[in-house]
Amino acid sequence: MxxxxxxxxxxxxxxxxxxxxxxxxxxxxxxRGYGVLTEMPLLSSDFDQEVFDNTWQSWPEPLRRKAENASPEERRQMAFDRYGLTNRQDHASGKPLQYVVDETSGDWTMNCFSCHGGSVYGTSTPGAPNNRFALQTMTEEIRATKFKLGKPLSRMDLGSLVIPLGTTHGTTNAVVFGMGLMSSRDADLNLIASPMESFTHHDMDAPPWWHFHKRPYIYIDGFAPKGHRGLMQFTLIPENGPSFFHEHEEHFRDVYAYLSSLRPPKYDGPINSPLAEQGRALFQQTCAECHGTYGENGQYPNRNIPLDEIGTDPVRLTALTAEGRTKYAKSWFARSGDPDAGKTIVDPKGYVAPPLDGVWASPPYFHNGSVPTLWHVLHPSERPTVWRRNSDAMDSERVGFQIDVVEKVPLTEPDVAIRRSFFDTRRFGKSNAGHDYPDVLSESDKRAVLEYLKTL
Missing domain, CATH: 1.20.5 (Single alpha-helices involved in coiled-coils or other helix-helix interfaces)
Incomplete structure (x- = not known):
């Protein structure tokens, strides 16, 4: 015994x-995966510390005069604010989360947090969509500063003249950037001569990384099986040959582990528990079929909703051709050897309804970032046509951005950064139409569902 x-x-x-x-x-x-993203330069450098410290000289007045009279520390913060950069909370020197900074050479190299490392209502949060990122504006002003300093231009400086990087701050043309890089590679990632292709440029809102652990496929149309190799696609610059990807594969297994470890922040404001419970029942009746259930036994269906049913902007879906997806399916990225990995879907019919964990923390909404608050998601007819975020603070009533609504973008505004802070849903690829399902709910039901969404 x-x-x-x-x-x-x-x-x-x-x-x-x-x-x-x-x-x-x-x-x-x-x-280790976090260390790879923040400390290992995987691309060629975009600029150095001297250039960044002098970007203020390329700003319009009166901002330039304000920067000239500020201390170096104040100018640095002004640049961070202008371009949507945040400090790394784990680094005493205040390195930017979005760039690997070599303390010896001073070189700045973009990392994945540029799009996927923003702030949650002013709090720097790795894995949160960078809804402040001003990549096009930053690149233009970096290029102008290099001309002033007599510095050589980088691939990003030149490439942005051909492929726009984003027309609205907080969104990027990253999908097309990836398509362009992939077009000059064969299945084994060798560089090949390829004719100039015409791409459908469109802006995307980066998804939060804390959904990664739930999703078996990636991207809004869910065409690519999740795997560590697929995460390497955006390092396809010409300087990185096939050997680069083999040498760094283990590093990206660690990056995969890091992404899989992320979870959303908890809502820290007051919640009306009885109302939220009412909302939970309504959500399960009307929303869970696509977005899943939550809690201890929650399940995520990974459901692709046909475009003619969801009705949201079609440009992202049609911009990637079946030929392009087929090329990806045959590439090294899709040959991970993982027996549990699914097959590439070369002809998806619509968009995948995302998980809603931490949805309160990841405005704006829809795949193109066209809807500023959850209240507007639930009120399709009330969505603003042209809007602009006006504060880092959360609109706690509507849950999302505090915004100004205007009739049109002020094209006479001399500061391009201000013009690009406005979101015009009438522009190509930026429609806020579709996802009209909430129209079946009464106003009181919508309030209850909104309260429940805070708890996810």
């Missing part, structure tokens, strides 16, 4: 050690 009990205790102890070891290894891999 004693021997049997001792054996059970030993077995239980060994199992506990094994589980602890696996958890520890997972935590170590996630920590």
């Amino acid at each position: 004693k021997t049997s009990r001792l054996k059970r205790l030993i077995t239980a102890s060994v199992m506990a050690v094994c589980v602890f070891s696996q958890v520890a290894q997972g935590e170590d891999a996630a920590a």
